Amino acid sequence: xxxxxxxxxxxxxxxxxxxxxxxxxxxxxxxxxxxxxxxxxxxxxxxxxxxxxxxxxxxxxxxxxxxxxxxxxxxxxxxxxxxxxxxxxxxxxxxxxxxxxxxxxxxxxxxxxxxxxxxxxxxxxxxxxxxxxxxxxxxxxxxxxxxxxxxxxx
Amino acid sequence: xxxxxxxxxxxxxxxxxxxxxxxxxxxxxxxxxxxxxxxxxxxxxxxxxxxxxxxxxxxxxxxxxxxxxxxxxxxxxxxx
Numbered sequence: 001x002x003x004x005x006x007x008x009x010x011x012x013x014x015x016x017x018x019x020x021x022x023x024x025x026x027x028x029x030x031x032x033x034x035x036x037x038x039x040x041x042x043x044x045x046x047x048x049x050x051x052x053x054x055x056x057x058x059x060x061x062x063x064x065x066x067x068x069x070x071x072x073x074x075x076x077x078x079x080x081x082x083x084x085x086x087x088x089x090x091x092x093x094x095x096x097x098x099x100x101x102x103x104x105x106x107x108x109x110x111x112x113x114x115x116x117x118x119x120x121x122x123x124x125x126x127x128x129x130x131x132x133x134x135x136x137x138x139x140x141x142x143x144x145x146x147x148x149x150x151x152x153x154x
Numbered sequence: 155x156x157x158x159x160x161x162x163x164x165x166x167x168x169x170x171x172x173x174x175x176x177x178x179x180x181x182x183x184x185x186x187x188x189x190x191x192x193x194x195x196x197x198x199x200x201x202x203x204x205x206x207x208x209x210x211x212x213x214x215x216x217x218x219x220x221x222x223x224x225x226x227x228x229x230x231x232x233x234x
Contacts, residue, residue, distance in 0.1 A: 001234070007189075008204060011201075037199070037200035038200075041200060070190050071200070086226070090215055091214075092215055092216060093185050093186070094188055096219075099219070105223060105226075107215050107219065110224045114231055117227060118231050118234060135208070136208055138212055140215070141216075141219075144217050144221055144224065148224050
């Protein structure tokens with residue numbers, strides 16, 4: 001499955017240690033603006049180095065051309081260029097816009113649950129990853145995702 | 155009076171900055187602005203803004219949005 005990932009989610013996945021599981025299962029692409037935000041402008045951050053490593057070993061693809069568009073618009077343009085299943089973001093305003101335009105999306109926590117549904121990670125690991133995300137996501141988002149995980153039966 | 159290396163003018167600027175950050179964090183929390191719009195207002199880059207909002211707000215996704223995303227995750231997993 002090919003997805004376009006936004007900066008906030010990419011940083012959260014890297015900080016919480018679940019990025020490797022995600023990039024090994026999915027084809028993750030980011031627009032140039034997201035690369036700049038998460039790596040170029042983040043020099044010195046440990047997670048920026050890890051993202052660069054994933055780009056160097058082609059686990060994450062940087063796609064599209066540099067533009068003066070906002071990151072959300074670049075992500076949207078990349079999605080519309082074709083071949084992508086959805087966009088991954090945790091930005092409510094951006095998600096509202098995707099809802100209005102009928103564009104499918106996953107959030108950080110629902111992406112982790114997707115790994116569970118695909119039997120790529122255990123229920124215990126899913127709980128651990130969502131707990132790691134807790135400080136970066138809203139309580140509503142956390143509770144909805146955790147509720148889904150706890151009622152999940154293989 | 156000096157505290158933490160700040161003179162009076164520096165202290166006032168810092169208080170104003172903190173007030174602006176709180177105001178922007180509230181707008182972000184309510185979904186009125188995106189992180190990038192917050193960065194424009196604060197005149198910071200994405201990363202710096204992300205770190206501020208992470209401390210002040212956490213995230214801002216609504217329950218309904220998360221439930222829709224979880225349903226899509228299930229649908230995609232069933233398909234694969």
